[in-house]
Amino acid sequence: MAASSKPAAQPGATGRLPSVDRLLAHPDVIALIERFGRAATLDALRTVLAAARQQLQETQAEPPSDVILAARTEGALAVLFKPSLKAVFNLTGTVLHTNLGRALLTPEAAQAVAHVLTQASNLEFDLATGKRGDRDSHIEALICGLTGAEAATIVNNNAAAVLLVLTALAAKKEVLVSRGELVEIGGAFRIPDVMARAGCKLKEVGTTNRTHLRDYAENIGARTAAVMKIHQSNYEIRGFTAEVAASDLGALCRDRGVPFLDDLGSGNLVDLSTYGLAKEPTVGEALRHADVVTFSGDKLLGGVQCGIIAGRKDLIAKIRKNALKRALRVDKMTIAAMETILRLYLDPARLAQTLPTLRMITRPEADVRAQAERLAPAVALALSGQATVAVVACASQIGSGALPVETLPSAALALTPAGPGRGAGRWLNAFADRLRALPMPVIGRVSDAALLLDLRTLEDEAAFLHQMALLTKTTFSAP
Numbered sequence: 001m002a003a004s005s006k007p008a009a010q011p012g013a014t015g016r017l018p019s020v021d022r023l024l025a026h027p028d029v030i031a032l033i034e035r036f037g038r039a040a041t042l043d044a045l046r047t048v049l050a051a052a053r054q055q056l057q058e059t060q061a062e063p064p065s066d067v068i069l070a071a072r073t074e075g076a077l078a079v080l081f082k083p084s085l086k087a088v089f090n091l092t093g094t095v096l097h098t099n100l101g102r103a104l105l106t107p108e109a110a111q112a113v114a115h116v117l118t119q120a121s122n123l124e125f126d127l128a129t130g131k132r133g134d135r136d137s138h139i140e141a142l143i144c145g146l147t148g149a150e151a152a153t154i155v156n157n158n159a160a161a162v163l164l165v166l167t168a169l170a171a172k173k174e175v176l177v178s179r180g181e182l183v184e185i186g187g188a189f190r191i192p193d194v195m196a197r198a199g200c201k202l203k204e205v206g207t208t209n210r211t212h213l214r215d216y217a218e219n220i221g222a223r224t225a226a227v228m229k230i231h232q233s234n235y236e237i238r239g240f241t242a243e244v245a246a247s248d249l250g251a252l253c254r255d256r257g258v259p260f261l262d263d264l265g266s267g268n269l270v271d272l273s274t275y276g277l278a279k280e281p282t283v284g285e286a287l288r289h290a291d292v293v294t295f296s297g298d299k300l301l302g303g304v305q306c307g308i309i310a311g312r313k314d315l316i317a318k319i320r321k322n323a324l325k326r327a328l329r330v331d332k333m334t335i336a337a338m339e340t341i342l343r344l345y346l347d348p349a350r351l352a353q354t355l356p357t358l359r360m361i362t363r364p365e366a367d368v369r370a371q372a373e374r375l376a377p378a379v380a381l382a383l384s385g386q387a388t389v390a391v392v393a394c395a396s397q398i399g400s401g402a403l404p405v406e407t408l409p410s411a412a413l414a415l416t417p418a419g420p421g422r423g424a425g426r427w428l429n430a431f432a433d434r435l436r437a438l439p440m441p442v443i444g445r446v447s448d449a450a451l452l453l454d455l456r457t458l459e460d461e462a463a464f465l466h467q468m469a470l471l472t473k474t475t476f477s478a479p
């Protein structure tokens with residue numbers, strides 16, 4: 001089909017716009033076709049011409065030159081081809097920031113992912129027998145070895161894990177949950193709704209602040225499919241409270257022959273108290289009492305988005321057979337990443353160095369402060385005349401519902417307006433906008449009268465300083 005333009009609908013300036021064919025022969029446009037391909041260039045060219053035609057009809061101005069039209073086309077193509085998903089500096093102080101991609105992989109894990117993505121793999125192929133294999137097999141033994149579970153399977157995320165477990169083990173039956181644990185996780189994951197989705201009847205027991213063992217015991221009946229414990233994750237109930245220990249709940253469930261499910265949320269494979277953090281039961285400890293546990297792959301575990309289901313062999317087999325498992329299964333890149341990350345746990349003595357999430361969480365305050373002192377002069381120089389830079393103490397948090405009330409003492413670069421008499425609030429927001437507009441955006445947090453860049457999670461100092469230096473070259477007119 002010829003790409004020639006239709007006759008101009010109106011005489012005058014719009015009629016003097018070049019035809020598509022003429023523009024396609026322009027050297028600047030030919031260069032664009034080389035870079036972006038003919039189809040996309042043609043599309044952008046038509047859009048640019050249509051906009052120019054409209055503008056001419058409205059303003060009677062002189063038609064733009066071919067060079068200008070080509071430049072506008074390049075602008076449109078540049079936007080179209082610019083990656084949307086990009087790396088940023090997470091200097092928010094929240095180590096596992098759900099909106100910023102949670103845990104970070106090691107370069108080795110990322111390489112393992114790239115390796116299986118660019119060639120065929122034995123994803124579901126048993127190399128010993130030449131027969132069909134199971135994608136879970138690549139990580140199941142690792143998970144079992146690290147947690148003591150009899151069996152394990154993996155799905156898209158922990159929300160999916162909970163949905164699948166409930167669907168497979170408790171559809172059309174009752175599941176007992178304490179009223180103190182009916183949590184809503186961000187992104188509309190609410191336990192009562194998930195129960196409904198799974199076709200289970202949620203049977204609330206106890207009260208918001210106090211639930212006793214007898215509350216469970218009195219409510220277990222013929223229709224009870226399971227008792228479920230759910231990690232409170234993002235809130236804490238304080239004051240006159242009582243909850244039932246997992247060991248007591250486990251004993252009750254064993255006694256009554258009802259599966260005990262424990263949604264751990266973050267799911268730590270190692271004891272965090274050895275790193276000076278609050279004591280949370282590990283997955284292995286939880287499995288001493290629970291029949292099935294569920295936890296995230298990209299929270300404290302430090303891997304990629306997935307949900308791990310571990311526990312009794314017969315129950316995991318039932319879960320794996322459910323039709324939902326197929327719909328919720330993970331891609332090979334998840335398995336490649338998790339396999340590499342889980343192996344780091346085989347050497348727990350070095351984990352605080354080798355696992356990025358743990359490295360960032362356990363980084364000593366003095367270390368972060370020393371880095372802040374070291375970088376402050378260079379950042380101050382880059383922002384001179386625009387912002388003043390001070391090193392301040394601040395509190396980081398782990399994020400993603402892991403140890404929600406625990407904070408980590410940290411240090412930040414505090415940016416405040418350099419000039420006098422500026423409206424601080426507007427300045428801070430405008431400066432935060434600028435940091436987000438950098439080629440590698442820098443995401444901080446606005447607190448009181450300063451824009452804080454919490455350095456707990458900053459590892460690539462050179463790349464960060466490079467971004468700061470780019471701010472020197474742009475002019476910033478404070479609001």
Ligand SMILES: *Cc1c(COP(=O)(O)O)cnc(C)c1O
Nearest residue numbers: 157158159231233265266296401
């Ligand atoms: C985070 C969390 C989930 C959801 O996990 P995702 O991996 O984000 O899907 C479910 N339950 C609890 C208790 C959680 O903390």
